[in-house]
Structures are given as C-alpha cells and as structure tokens.
Amino acid sequence: MRSILILLGLLLTIAFASATFPYQCGPQSCQFGQVCRIDKGVCNCIPINDCHEVSLSTKVIGTWVDGSRGNKRFTQYDITITNNLNTDIKQIYIATDYTLRLRDHSNNSIWNVNLLPNGILTLPSYQPSINAHASFTFGFILEGTQPANLNVLSVSF
Secondary structure (H helix, E strand, O other), X not given: OHHHHHHHHHHHHHHHXXXXXXXXXXXXXXXXXXXXXXXXXXXXXXXXXXXXXXXXXXXXXXXXXXXXXOOEEEEEEEEEEEEXXXXXEOEEEEEOOOOOOEOOOOHHHEEOOEEOOOOOXXXXXXXXXXXXXXXXXXXXXXXXOOXXXXXXXXXXX
C-alpha cells in the first residue's frame, strides 16, 4: 500500500510539472525552476532564486482534529505575498501541486485568492495589484499538517 501511495505521489508530481511547465512568458517558455518576470511588457525567464522582487511566506494559524470529518487533522495557513519593489505588482501567478489538499476540495477552504481550474493561484478581482513595498495575504485549510508547495510562476510589474 505504501509503495502505491509513493508511486501515486510521484506520478502526480510529474503530471503537475508537465501540465505547468514550460510556462509561456511572452515569446519564450520558462522551464521548471524559473519565473516569468514581466517588467513594462518585457518578458524574461529568470531562476526562482534570482527573483527577489516578490516573496511568499507561510504561517500556520492552527491545527486541529475534526471529529465530524472522520477524526482527520486539518491545518489553516496564511500565505503572504510581499512586493519588495518600488513599483506595483500588476499580476502574479502562483503554482501549486498535489500538496494543496483543501479540506473539502472546494473554494470554501481557500479565501482571498482565485484558484484556477489548472491549480494556479492568482489575485482576486477585488485586489488587482499589490502596491510597492506592500503585502497581500490569502489563506486556506489543508487536510493534514504538510504545507502546500507554492512557487511563483509569473509576476508582472
């Protein structure tokens, strides 16, 4: 059984990487481990570690066991997107994978962010940008205690 779960996790990871990457960035395609950085309409693929303009931080709000849901453990997280530049972020796309295991597999367990059908997160319509040197926080409730893998796919200034 354990081998099947490991294999399933590996297959989901490969499917995620195949479905998300390469990621279109203007006329080029960014590969896994790169961010599409769009500055005044000019697109460049840069290594994730070189993208200091924006950062994501994860904070655990709480963890509990829910008896009404088969004694499963759930964890609530806040994710803060921080704009480290002197200019506004006009749009951001954040990749997720199989670790984004929402409590009830619906938008009732995620807030202040749009979850697109392909699993990518983006700013909600009421928050179309993030001001210079400001931050924006969204949250979700996941099954278990493993935090979700989140990576910036694309950021526009």
